[in-house]
Structures are given as C-alpha cells and as structure tokens.
Amino acid sequence: MLLRAILSHYRRHPMQLLALWAILTLATALWSGVWTLTDQARDSMQVGDRQLAGQQLLARQDGAEVTVEDFATLRRQGLCVVPWLEVVVGSGGARVIGVDPLAMSCADSARSGTAPALDGEPFVDIAEAAGLALKRPSRLRLYLARETDRLPEGWRRQPDPSALDTGELADSFLLNLNALAVLVVLVSALLIRSVYTLGLAQRRHGLQLLERYGVQRRRLRRYLLLELGVLALLGALPGHGLGLLLAEMLGAGFGAAMDNLFDTGLLQTSRSVTGFLVTLGVMTLVVAWCGLDLLKVRREQSFIPGWKPMAGFTMLVAGVVLVLVAGSLVVAFLATALLLAGAGLITPWLLQRLVLPHRDASPLHLWRRRELGVLMRRLALPLVALQLAAGTVIAVHALVHTFEGTFNQWLGQRLAGDLFVEVPDGKNISTVASVLSQGHLVDSWHPVERGQVALVDGDQTHILDLMATDTRSPLVREWSLLHASEAPWRAVRKGAVLVNEQLARRRGLAPGSRVSILVEGERRQVTVAGIYADYGRPSGEVLMDVAFLPSGYEPGFRSLTITLPASGNSRQASLVSALEQAWQVNGLQVRDNATVHRIANRIFRQTFTLTRAISYLTLGLAVVALLLTGWVVLGSRHWYYQLLTTWGLAGKAWFHVMLRLTTELMLVIWLAAVPTGIALTWVLVQRINPLAFGWSLPMAVYPGFWLELMALLALSALIVAGAFYLRAPSQVSAPDLATGEER
Amino acid sequence: MAAIKVADLHKSYRTGAGRVPVFEGLSFSVETGHSLALTGPSGSGKSTLLNILCGMETTDRGVITLFGRVAAQRSPGDWAELRRRRIGVVFQDSNLMPALTLEENVRLRADLAGQSFGPVRDWLERLGLKGLERRYPDQVSGGQRQRASLAMVFAMAPDLILADEPTGSLDRNTAHDVADELFLWQRRRGCTLVLATHDLSLADRCDQHLDLAGGN
Numbered sequence: 001m002l003l004r005a006i007l008s009h010y011r012r013h014p015m016q017l018l019a020l021w022a023i024l025t026l027a028t029a030l031w032s033g034v035w036t037l038t039d040q041a042r043d044s045m046q047v048g049d050r051q052l053a054g055q056q057l058l059a060r061q062d063g064a065e066v067t068v069e070d071f072a073t074l075r076r077q078g079l080c081v082v083p084w085l086e087v088v089v090g091s092g093g094a095r096v097i098g099v100d101p102l103a104m105s106c107a108d109s110a111r112s113g114t115a116p117a118l119d120g121e122p123f124v125d126i127a128e129a130a131g132l133a134l135k136r137p138s139r140l141r142l143y144l145a146r147e148t149d150r151l152p153e154g155w156r157r158q159p160d161p162s163a164l165d166t167g168e169l170a171d172s173f174l175l176n177l178n179a180l181a182v183l184v185v186l187v188s189a190l191l192i193r194s195v196y197t198l199g200l201a202q203r204r205h206g207l208q209l210l211e212r213y214g215v216q217r218r219r220l221r222r223y224l225l226l227e228l229g230v231l232a233l234l235g236a237l238p239g240h241g242l243g244l245l246l247a248e249m250l251g252a253g254f255g256a257a258m259d260n261l262f263d264t265g266l267l268q269t270s271r272s273v274t275g276f277l278v279t280l281g282v283m284t285l286v287v288a289w290c291g292l293d294l295l296k297v298r299r300e301q302s303f304i305p306g307w308k309p310m311a312g313f314t315m316l317v318a319g320v321v322l323v324l325v326a327g328s329l330v331v332a333f334l335a336t337a338l339l340l341a342g343a344g345l346i347t348p349w350l351l352q353r354l355v356l357p358h359r360d361a362s363p364l365h366l367w368r369r370r371e372l373g374v375l376m377r378r379l380a381l382p383l384v385a386l387q388l389a390a391g392t393v394i395a396v397h398a399l400v401h402t403f404e405g406t407f408n409q410w411l412g413q414r415l416a417g418d419l420f421v422e423v424p425d426g427k428n429i430s431t432v433a434s435v436l437s438q439g440h441l442v443d444s445w446h447p448v449e450r451g452q453v454a455l456v457d458g459d460q461t462h463i464l465d466l467m468a469t470d471t472r473s474p475l476v477r478e479w480s481l482l483h484a485s486e487a488p489w490r491a492v493r494k495g496a497v498l499v500n501e502q503l504a505r506r507r508g509l510a511p512g513s514r515v516s517i518l519v520e521g522e523r524r525q526v527t528v529a530g531i532y533a534d535y536g537r538p539s540g541e542v543l544m545d546v547a548f549l550p551s552g553y554e555p556g557f558r559s560l561t562i563t564l565p566a567s568g569n570s571r572q573a574s575l576v577s578a579l580e581q582a583w584q585v586n587g588l589q590v591r592d593n594a595t596v597h598r599i600a601n602r603i604f605r606q607t608f609t610l611t612r613a614i615s616y617l618t619l620g621l622a623v624v625a626l627l628l629t630g631w632v633v634l635g636s637r638h639w640y641y642q643l644l645t646t647w648g649l650a651g652k653a654w655f656h657v658m659l660r661l662t663t664e665l666m667l668v669i670w671l672a673a674v675p676t677g678i679a680l681t682w683v684l685v686q687r688i689n690p691l692a693f694g695w696s697l698p699m700a701v702y703p704g705f706w707l708e709l710m711a712l713l714a715l716s717a718l719i720v721a722g723a724f725y726l727r728a729p730s731q732v733s734a735p736d737l738a739t740g741e742e743r
Numbered sequence: 744m745a746a747i748k749v750a751d752l753h754k755s756y757r758t759g760a761g762r763v764p765v766f767e768g769l770s771f772s773v774e775t776g777h778s779l780a781l782t783g784p785s786g787s788g789k790s791t792l793l794n795i796l797c798g799m800e801t802t803d804r805g806v807i808t809l810f811g812r813v814a815a816q817r818s819p820g821d822w823a824e825l826r827r828r829r830i831g832v833v834f835q836d837s838n839l840m841p842a843l844t845l846e847e848n849v850r851l852r853a854d855l856a857g858q859s860f861g862p863v864r865d866w867l868e869r870l871g872l873k874g875l876e877r878r879y880p881d882q883v884s885g886g887q888r889q890r891a892s893l894a895m896v897f898a899m900a901p902d903l904i905l906a907d908e909p910t911g912s913l914d915r916n917t918a919h920d921v922a923d924e925l926f927l928w929q930r931r932r933g934c935t936l937v938l939a940t941h942d943l944s945l946a947d948r949c950d951q952h953l954d955l956a957g958g959n
Contacts (some may be wrong), residue, residue: 005847215823215827
C-alpha cells in the first residue's frame with residue numbers, strides 16, 4: 001500500500017512518467033549510439049593496426065583490381081600472399097573480413113610464430129566472405145607476407161595505406177568522439193535531473209504527509225531510490241537497443257569518414273553484454289545524481305551566498321587560461337569542460353539580472369519580468385541544458401560549414417586542371433612531352449611526383465610524404481598559403497620547400513625555418529618558404545620543385561594534371577589515346593577532376609555526419625525536455641495566470657501575455673546559447689582541431705544560423721503558449737482557484 | 744494518568760533578524776481521554792506545539808512526557824512508530840495524498856497503523872462520503888476532504904489526536920458536523936485530543952483550554 005501511495009503520483013500524472021521514461025530512453029540511446037560507434041572505431045583501428053602493420057600490398061602493374069583468382073595463381077607460384085577480403089554486410093557500412101587460414105599459416109611461419117591470431121568477429125573464412133561478396137560491395141587486398149627477391153611478371157609492391165601510422169591521430173579522433181559522448185551524458189543528466197526533481201517537488205507534499213503519518217524518511221528514500229533504479233533500467237533497456245540502431249544508421253557516414261581519415265573501415269563487432277552494462281552503469285550514475293537530493297537530510301543553505309556565480313566565474317577564467325596554454329587534447333577538453341561548467345553556473349545568475357524590470361515599467365510588464373525570473377529559477381537546469389545543447393549545435397554548424405567552405409576552396413586549388421592522369425609504372429613523362437606540347441590537345445599541365453623523404457632531427461629520422469611538382473606551372477601558382485615568407489614560389493624554385501600544416505605544427509616550423517631532409521639518401525639543408533593547408537590527412541608532407549629531385553629518384557607515384565583547351569572536352573578521348581600510344585599502354589588511369597572534387601566533398605562532409613547528427617539530436621532532446629518541464633512548471637503556476645483572466649485579461653490578450661512570457665524565456669536561452677556557441681566554435685577550430693587532427697580552420701560565425709535557431713526556439717514558445725491557451729480557462733477547477741497550486 | 748506532560752518548554756526560531764522566541768517555559772499536562780484546546784493569535788505557536796508533540800519539530804529546552812515516556816529518549820524511529828500507530832494528525836487542509844482516491848487514502852492510513860481495511864467503507868459512509876470513495880481529493884469539496892481526513896484518523900484508531908484548525912476552512916454547518924464527529928468519536932474511544940483553534944465555541948467543547956498568547 002505504501003509503495004502504491006508513493007507511485008500514485010504517476011497515476012495522476014502519467015505524462016510525467018512517460019516524459020521521464022522517454023528522456024531516459026532517448027538519453028541512453030544517444031549515449032549508447034555514440035559509445036557503440038566509438039567502440040567499433042577503436043576495435044576497427046586496433047584490428048587494422050594489429051593485423052596489417054608493416055605489411056606490403058601486392059598490386060597489378062596494369063592497375064586492375066586484384067581478384068580471388070589472382071590470389072590462387074600467386075599461391076600456386078609459391079608466393080606467400082595473404083588475402084584480405086572486406087565485404088560490406090550491413091546497411092550501416094559494417095564489414096566482415098574474409099581471411100584464408102591456410103594462407104595465414106604460411107604468414108605465421110614467416111613471422112617466426114609471432115603473428116597475432118585472427119579470432120572471432122569480424123573475421124570469417126574467405127570462402128564465406130567471397131560468397132557474401134557476390135551481392136555486396138567488397139574490396140580484396142593481397143598482402144605479401146613473406147619477403148621475396150622477385151615478383152611474378154605483371155605485379156608490383158605497393159605501400160599499404162592501412163599500415164600508415166595513425167596512432168596519435170586515431171587517439172585524438174576517438175577522444176573527440178568520447179568528448180561528444182560525455183557532452184551528451186552531461187546534457188542528458190541535466191535534463192533527466194530537471195524532469196525528475198520537478199516531479200519530486202510536486203510530490204514533496206505527499207511525501208511529507210507520509211512522514212507525518214509515521215513512515216520513516218529512510219524508508220521513503222529507499223523506495224524512491226528503488227523507483228529511480230527501476231526507471232533507469234526501464235530506460236536503459238530500450239535506449240540501448242535504440243542506440244545500436246542509431247549506430248547502425250550513422251555507421252555509413254561514420255565508416256566513410258574513418259575510411260577517409262585512416263583507411264580503416266568500420267568493422268562489424270559483436271553486440272556484447274559489456275556494451276549494455278557500460279550503458280546501464282552510465283545511466284545509473286546519471287540517475288544517482290538525480291537521487292542525491294534524496295540522500296540529503298535537509299536542504300542545506302549555501303555555505304556562501306551566491307557561490308554559484310562566483311564558482312562559475314572562476315571556472316570560466318580557469319578554462320580560458322587553460323585553453324590558451326593547452327598542449328594536449330586532454331587538457332583542451334578539460335578546459336572546455338571548465339568553460340561549459342562555468343557558463344552553466346553563471347548563466348542563470350546573469351539572466352536573472354538581464355530580465356530585471358525597469359523601475360518605470362508598466363505593471364503588466366513588471367509582472368511578466370518577475371514571473372520570468374521565477375520561471376528561470378525553477379527551470380534553471382533544463383535552461384542550462386538547452387543553452388549547452390544549442391551552443392554545441394551552433395559550434396558544430398560553424399565548424400562543419402567553415403570546413404566545407406575552406407575545404408572546397410582548398411580542393412579547388414589542389415584539383416586545378418581538368419584531368420588527372422596516372423603515369424604508368426616504368427614510363428617517363430618525357431616520353432609524352434611531344435603530346436603535351438600540342439596546343440590543340442593541352443592548354444597547360446604540370447607533373448606531380450609523390451614519394452617519401454626523411455626529416456632528420458638529431459639522431460632520429462622521421463618519414464614524410466614528398467610531393468614534387470613544377471612550381472612554374474600556372475596551376476600551382478594559384479595556391480594560397482597559410483603562412484609564407486616573401487615570394488615563396490620563387491624561393492621554392494631556388495631550392496626551398498613548403499611544408500604542410502600538420503608537419504609545421506608537429507615540428508614547430510615557420511617560414512624561414514631550416515630543416516634537414518634526406519632525399520634518396522642525399523642529405524640537404526633546406527629553408528621552409530611557406531606552410532600550406534592539407535586537410536584530412538595525418539601525415540607530414542614536404543613540397544619541393546621537381547627540378548630539385550636527385551637524378552635517378554624513383555617516386556612511388558607519378559601523375560599529370562592537365563587543363564584542356566577551351567573546347568577541350570571533346571578532345572579528351574584524343575588526348576588519352578595519344579598518351580596511350582606514346583606510352584604504349586592500354587587502359588590509362590584517367591580521372592576527371594570535377595568528379596573527384598565532387599566525391600571528395602561528399603566524403604569530407606561525411607566526416608562530420610556523426611558530430612552533426614548527435615548535436616542535433618541532443619538539441620532536440622533538450623527542446624523536448626524543456627517543453628515538458630516548462631509545461632509542468634507553467635501548469636503549477638496556472639492559477640496565477642488565471643488571475644489575469646479573473647482581472648479581465650481574457651482571450652487573445654491573455655494569449656499574447658503568455659506568448660510574450662514564453663517567447664522571452666526562449667529568447668534569453670538563445671542569448672545565452674550564442675556566446676556559448678561562439679566560444680565553443682573558437683575552441684573547436686583553433687584549439688581542439690589542430691591538437692586532434694593537425695590542421696586548423698579559420699574562425700567564422702554564421703548569424704543566419706543563429707536566427708534559424710531563434711526561430712526554432714520561438715516555435716517552441718508558440719507551442720507552449722498555444723497549448724496553454726487551449727487549456728485555459730474553463731478547465732481550472734474551483735479547488736485550483738481555492739488553493740492556488742496544482743496538486 | 745497524564746497522556747501528555749510538558750514542563751518548562753522553550754522553543755525559538757532563528758531568523759535573519761535574530762532569534763524569535765515562541766515558548767519560554769511553557770508547562771501543562773493532559774489526562775488520558777481528555778481534550779485540550781489550544782488558542783491564541785496567529786504566530787503564537789499552536790502549530791509548532793502540535794508539531795513538537797508528534798516529533799516533527801525539536802525543542803530548545805524542557806521535558807515532554809508522552810504516554811509515560813520522556814520524549815527526548817525517543818529515537819526518530821520511535822517517533823515514526825508513534826505517528827504510525829498511536830498519534831493521529833489532522834490539519835486544516837492537505838491531509839490527503841493528492842494522487843490517491845479518498846478510499847485509498849483511508850486504507851493507506853489504516854494499513855500504516857496496522858489496522859484492518861474492513862471498516863474503511865463504514866467510516867466513509869458514516870462521515871457522509873458514500874459514493875465519493877473513488878474521487879480524488881481535488882474532485883471533492885473542502886468539507887468532504889476534511890471528513891475524509893477524519894475517516895483516516897478514525898480508521899487508524901489512535902490514542903492521541905492532534906488537530907490543527909480542523910474546521911478552519913469549512914463553512915459553519917460543515918464545521919459543526921465535523922466537530923461533532925470528532926468529539927463523539929474521541930469520547931467513545933476514550934482517546935486524548937489536542938485541538939488548535941481560533942474558534943472559541945469549539946474550544947469551549949474541550950475539557951481544558953490553554954491560551955498561548957503569552958508564550959508560557
């Protein structure tokens with residue numbers, strides 16, 4: 001009977017229970033979704049690192065895709081090759097990897113038994129994977145597992161992009177995701193706590209009554225904690241399922257982003273009970289925070305009046321100092337957390353002052369402002385949650401749009417020219433010089449040679465990518481540089497180098513710095529003439545003029561970038577045919593740069609799919625929670641609002657008063673969210689991005705989007721006011737008017 | 744035998760302006776089965792004294808003996824047990840759980856006191872609440888709520904009833920009916936009643952009268 005009495009509140013207010021459950025479920029889903037993706041990403045990267053480190057790929061010289069038949073042929077020729085067949089099996093881009101256990105045994109003996117075991121998911125037998133590959137997208141790679149002096153004819157070695165050392169970058173990427181998950185939990189915790197404590201406030205009278213009737217407080221607390229635990233469990237169960245679904249839905253874009261950043265696809269991992277237990281643990285912590293008030297003997301007075309704004313201000317100052325000096329991503333995140341917590345603590349105090357009425361305000365204005373102050377006090381938690389969520393959305397929007405704009409511009413420079421032609425192995429560019437000089441086929445062109453150099457730093461050398469090109473080409477001269485000394489291109493033509501932003505940040509290089517590099521064993525002291533943007537790659541890169549490559553230097557890869565004459569599109573086929581004829585090859589690899597530009601743009605947009613989706617979902621959750629809590633709080637003050645009707649402010653006039661009240665409430669949230677968003681944007685693009693990915697973005701703000709956000713909040717205000725208008729005034733009962741509070 | 748014995752009771756509240764004394768050496772006693780009316784202006788400490796007598800508030804000084812045992816010796820658990828089984832509390836309003844029906848409220852109170860549910864409907868009927876058993880407190884009038892509060896107290900069969908303005912929010916006729924039921928039941932059952940009221944006619948119906956206007 002006692003339990004029934006305690007839970008009877010939800011019988012009278014089933015929507016409140018539903019709202020609490022829904023928020024718990026959605027919050028669990030968001031957390032669980034992000035956690036699952038992060039976990040999958042971590043597993044995928046670890047699997048990639050563990051299995052592929054240091055191995056070399058085999059590629060056909062004619063550039064064609066390798067097939068299972070190729071694998072069989074190479075094995076028959078006695079070569080120790082290991083197949084690696086990746087098949088996309090899930091709609092979310094999840095993959096399985098087909099391996100050949102027999103082939104692995106040859107690899108194992110080659111490695112003196114040190115090869116790691118391929119156990120469990122996502123590995124399957126290659127025959128099974130080949131069956132799956134018949135109807136699904138797949139990619140086969142052949143790894144040379146045992147070194148051999150010579151390869152069969154028609155085959156060449158190729159560095160494995162998966163073997164790229166992305167350790168630090170991958171850690172940063174995962175840390176970014178974890179931070180996002182923590183932010184989701186923080187916002188969710190604020191929302192859950194606000195909804196729960198609001199309900200608890202409504203139940204306080206009943207609980208006090210039970211205490212008067214002799215039910216011990218300890219017993220009441222036990223029941224309430226039990227109720228919270230059951231709610232957490234009921235929310236965590238479907239929430240975890242929804243989270244997995246969310247991860248599946250976002251997996252495609254996320255997998256593409258990972259592929260792009262790390263050459264590691266998103267692997268399908270088992271849905272272990274550990275994932276659920278972690279989710280349950282996190283949600284229990286969140287719910288336990290709600291229950292903290294229950295454990296207090298009595299509501300303590302603050303030890304210092306107004307400690308919150310003071311603590312908030314201190315945290316803000318500490319956060320600003322820390323974010324300016326942060327040298328690692330962990331410190332940057334800590335600083336960001338301090339900034340957000342500080343903003344959360346100081347905002348209600350600031351807003352209270354913002355809405356103070358003028359002394360000469362009209363009585364109705366005075367009442368509205370005072371009421372706004374009351375609502376802001378009672379809705380402080382969901383307001384702060386919405387402020388943080390909206391601030392995050394503003395920051396993520398700015399980050400994504402700045403990235404798109406900047407990347408697009410950068411890609412335009414990099415993909416100048418109409419065609420990209422891969423120079424076949426063993427062929428020289430000089431062979432096609434006569435073709436390239438034919439004005440009716442080619443307007444302008446430049447070569448690009450890619451290979452590797454080593455940066456000498458004391459006793460250590462660090463392998464870097466090398467890009468060599470003809471810096472006299474008009475296609476290159478248009479490149480804009482992030483930082484440069486005077487006449488950088490002229491300097492490059494005289495032997496200086498340009499370095500990418502990643503390398504400059506990692507090594508602390510600036511225009512004018514001197515570095516020592518090893519090119520084909522030849523040690524050179526060169527000057528850094530400038531720093532160029534190089535988005536989306538972790539590696540350091542050096543750019544030099546092709547004329548300064550040592551004679552006999554064998555690049556790993558050579559290409560031509562060609563601009564066709566004005567009417568050149570129709571000449572493309574003639575040009576390709578002429579090049580093939582000159583090189584005496586069939587099936588030249590030619591790419592249309594406009595298509596590449598389009599594909600690259602799409603892939604890079606996917607990089608932020610997850611961030612954007614999660615931040616919008618969090619905002620949605622915050623808006624819904626504020627609407628729910630706002631509805632309850634406004635409902636508890638309905639009697640006061642009805643007084644206005646009693647005093648003659650009926651119908652539309654009453655609606656306008658309510659609309660102004662709810663709109664002003666949303667407006668103050670918006671006012672708090674915009675500076676939060678701007679600060680967070682700066683931290684993301686200028687501090688976290690460089691620390692996480694090695695490159696920064698220009699700081700930009702998008703006031704148009706702020707207005708869109710304001711419109712969304714105004715719409716929420718309209719919904720609440722409209723719902724109230726429909727509810728009033730006939731449904732207010734005599735007891736309501738007699739007692740003045742909703743029961 | 745005295746059901747309640749209060750000797751040299753001191754109680755004060757701490758406010759921003761300093762300490763505000765409520766009682767300074769208050770002493771009285773009430774025999775078992777007798778009734779005591781507490782009167783005095785608002786703020787004289789009527790509700791505070793009732794809260795002290797049911798263990799919901801502490802004292803600064805003084806000795807209170809309840810049912811032959813010194814109150815200071817009682818643990819919070821003992822007090823809870825007393826309120827659950829032996830002390831029935833009736834306030835001016837807000838005696839009912841808002842989310843339970845009238846009948847459920849009475850059953851809850853009986854259940855907490857360890858009494859059977861059997862007479863619950865009888866009590867509701869005798870107090871004129873037949874047909875309203877399944878209504879929620881906000882669906883009935885103030886008088887009906889107060890009758891339901893009495894039904895709750897009667898259903899738990901306490902040894903002591905502490906009533907704070909039990910008819911304060913009722914019209915004259917309803918107040919009269921509720922008071923009749925309360926005194927009738929108190930005398931039949933032989934339990935002790937402490938009643939705080941502004942209504943002197945109600946106070947006159949009690950065996951003893953204590954005016955708290957002076958604070959002692």
